[in-house]
Amino acid sequence: MTTPIPFSEAFLHYIWQFKLFDFKDLKTVDGESIELIRVGRQNDHAGPDFSDARIRIGGTLWAGSVEIHKKSSDWLVHQHQKDKAYKNTILHVVYEHDQSIYRADGTTVPTLILKNKIPNQYIERYWALETNQQSIPCEQQFFEVSIHLKKMWLDRLVVERLEDKTAEIITCLEQTQYNWEVVFYQFLARNFGMKQNTSAFEALAQSLPLMVLAKHKQDLFQLEALLFGQAGFLFELNGEEVEDKYLQKLEKEYQYLAHKYELIALNASSWKFGRMRPANFPTIRLAQFAVLIHQSSHLFSKILATQHVVDCKKMFHLELNGYWDTHYRLGESSSHRKKRLGSKTIDLILINTIAPFLFVYGVYKGEDRYKKRALELLQLVKPEVNMVVAQWQNLGMKPHSAYDTQGLIQLKNKYCRAKRCLSCAIGHKILQRSSS
Ligand code: SF4
Known part of the structure; x- marks a missing residue:
């Protein structure tokens, strides 16, 4: 045998x-x-x-x-x-x-x-990584690798992460004959859905053409009617009498607009409300998305023209109409409270949508200055706080910005999880370090 x-x-x-x-x-x-x-x-x-x-x-x-x-x-x-x-x-x-x-x-x-x-040392070191069941298999040896090498490797991984996102964005651009505004709108919508409602927001953006929203951008009420109606929140009423006058008006307006543009609403059951703070409810996010469209046309062109991260952030300071001061959901009143996009949410939009689009635009145009801006933007955004980042912090990493956390997330998700230690600069160092 x-x-x-x-x-x-x-x-x-x-x-x-x-x-x-x-x-x-x-x-x-x-x-x-x-x-x-x-x-x-x-x-x-x-x-x-x-x-x-x-x-x-x-x-x-x-x-x-x-x-x-x-x-x-x-x-x-x-x-x-x-x-x-x-x-x-x-x-x-x-x-x-x-x-x-x-x-x-x-x-x-x-x-x-x-x-x-x-030599046995290579077999033994490789075997130690390969058989380690921890989610970061090199955690015992991680401290042996210099911070300088780790930083150099993470610099490469931030770019790799943006390149990964590039592929996805380019595919969507090809499907729309390179309509940057439309694809940006779709990705931004996904981002507004955060983790729980990404797919619902994505489906909404695909079923509701940007062109239709653009025609009504001057009228916030019509934008809300289109977004809430198309999301299925008004369709659900199905002509029922409701006490909430604002809701009644939205429903009526949506019926008119849906007929005009031959829109077919999504099912409201696609939206998740569970296990999230009311300020993050999809209804609040939709109202904020309506304000964003109301406030700015040609969003992507604006992003390209904006030089400072502070100005970029300002675009997402969205003041909701008075109805939302006393509501988290349509038709259900609550105590008075102003709702704004939190700074963490705005940072996530910068990290997951704005930076990748700047990068892709640089790739597409062959202009490094946009790629550089994407990386600089990440350096100006606070580090993300999540379980993956916390794991690296436990191993001594001290991220100072989203640039650092994006590299760490790429390392964990694309290398450690898949046990790609042989393709990782840290793994390379661990395997080839000189024996003491
Ligand atoms: S992929 Fe790299 S960082 Fe991750 S466990 Fe392997 S050697 Fe360590």
């Missing part, structure tokens, strides 16, 4: 890429000498694992691909013998050799065995 190999192929790729094995006096399984000149470039797409390698085998210099497997028989398991892309493989690197591999012309694929050539 064969013993299972206790690590992934990705680990062997890593060992090969950084030449972390004893590469003196290397020989193929057939006894030919191997001299590594270039290990090649890692290939993330289909085809051999490394391309453009330079290796001297038995005195002949070869240029081509390197394929890596845990066992040589994996070549056949993966059916490479039938794939032309592997024709140019100059070396098969395996941990264990259990079968000779031949090319289509009958010649042997030179094979190098790594077993007994990888």
